[in-house]
Amino acid sequence: MKKIIVFTFIVLIGSVALGQGVTQMNKLPSVNIKTLDGQPFNTSQIQNDGKPIVISFWALWCKPCKKEMEAYNENYEDWQQQTGVKIYAVSIDDARSTQKVLPFVRGHDWQMTVLLDPNGDFKRAMNVNLIPHTFLLDGNGKIVYQHTSYYEGMEDEFFELIKKVAAGEDIAKH
């Protein structure tokens, strides 16, 4: 029976995948996670009035992630003025350090909107294997670009993409 279900599933996915643009994520999955101070938050509430959105997965134990967030934080004011972009920094720290995220974020004076995903539910729904993993959404909430890893200086190129998205350009070929 299980084999049949799996087989049906694969056929279904196969036929869907033949259709155009199905791997394009047009709408964020609806997952219950938490705000920085622990209030329930559904990920379908992520929005920015038609302007670009960045969703970046990070954790306190991940050094490159924290570097990436620091780099975004340093440029955030600038980026917001130019493009109106809003950054959501989703921490996947588990119960060991979920409560440490708030004092860390305030202590480092991060300006981004920080969300907590302590059991990785949003991470799984977004198919994130490794962190850092960053998504760029256009004004309609469609994912137009994503990348994993962070290298020194990557934020400059990323901002060029944000600008293009804010201007309504198609960045599919990047």
Add this chain to the structure above:
Amino acid sequence: MKKSILALFVLILIATGANAQFSEMIKKSEVHGSFEFDGAYYLPDDAMGITDSMINGRNFAFNGFGNIIYTLGKFSAGLRYEAYLPPIAGFDAKLEGQGIPYLWAKYTSEKFTFTVGNFYEQFGMGLTFRTYEEWSLGYDNSMNGARITYEPVKGLIMKAVYGSQRFYWAKWKPNSRGIVKGFDAELDFNQVFKSMENSKVRLIIGGSAVSKYQSDLDPIYKLPRNVSNLGGRFSLGIGNFNIASEYAWKVNDPSAINKYIYKDGDAFIFTLSYSTKGFGFFGMFKRLDNMSYKSDRTVISNALDINFLPPNTEIHSYMLTAIYPYATQPNGEIGFQLQINYKIPRKSKLGGKYGMGISVNYSQVNNIDRQQVNDTTPVSDLKWESGTLGWTSPFFKFGKPVFWQDMNIEINKKFSKKFKAIFKYMYQTYDIAVLQGHPGEPTIYANIALVDMTYKFNSKNALRWEAQGFWSQQDKGSWLALLLEYTISPHWFFAFSNQYNYGNPVAKDQIHYYNLSFGYTRRTSRIALTYGRQREGIVCVGGVCRQVPAANGFTVTITSSF
């Protein structure tokens, strides 16, 4: 029979394929997925004592998964295929094999969510219930059953779960591992009550009840078949202060982990934080007393945990600070953690142009103080009698020995647009006899210092180097380590590292653990290749650890998502 059903399914699919409605459905559908392959090729190594006969023809090892999620409006379904052929050194041998351990379907309406098949869930901090997966450990305790989530009003969430848990590839059978059921409710006052909508006080309370059923086939003891675990929690925010706490109480649950004692268990976590712009304080107190809770009482390995017991120690990621990581002691531990983050402002004397970050962390974990529960039941610090009530223990008393102590300070400074550095010092106490189960071995005391510097040549090229020292008289003695990493944004990295165990009391074990690696990333795809030696040790995530044997060879990791 099966074949004919299969053929029927295919026919229906093809027939509906011609249907306009179906093509409309396809247009609205989305498919996403990800995969990862971790491969290894092992080589013999005389210096580390790895011979051909130890490898025994298993030069190749492979862990891989593929994950697919299908979405159509409010409906979604997914599966994960996994293969361990054979598993990479250090992963449980019971993982060898392949299959689909994770298969699920979900329907979400405005107030309800229904999930059938496999799922992951966490109640509060997890002291009563948490299922999750951790690929790097080969850990997966997912539920297989059903879950309902109900949100009658915004801010009130109720959850009910029912099912059995994953145990490697073993199918669930009657009289094997148990069945788990649980209920959880959480109420956010600020969302539910209009009068508190704009209040400066933020209050959330929650409660959960979990129960497991396992038949009793024990030849010696009469064991409880139903064991429940009840929890209560709250989170309170007032201005810059935040308090979160959780308490759980478990009825007696004799198991292989607690050596079959009939003692109730409990767990308590209390955290307090204060934060303001540029300053953060965090304090945590934690106590566990006989709190292992598995859906099979005979299992002692890292599997079938129903609850999650988070450690109260900091996670270290530098090579030499992570030689001796903490492993949660479910039979009893008491500890605390204090942390301060402070950012010295820009343009001050110490802060310079860019400011300077300071972080100080102290954590300590002791044994609980075990005392005799009655005259006929002997007990000592780490020993007790099977088939008894175990021990009794004063709630706030720190017992002997000290399992863990960690004092560290980290300074983070950007000197110019091109150059920044991190300096770290750490003092560590580590009871290897208990934490790694090596009775009789002396406790390790270590001083660790490191510097991590990054120089940015231009907007694409950067060099990072780390120099680290670990000084200790115990176990394998002292170490020095060096790392060089060159990155070309956004695609390439090249790295060389060497960990030299120069202070090993056994001269022939004074080994260089060198590693050479490079990787290429494009969007969400990444390939990394490493050649070198891996030191013996333990890898821990969330207090759950896995032994990693010494190895030499090539490893490759390929990951992608779409």
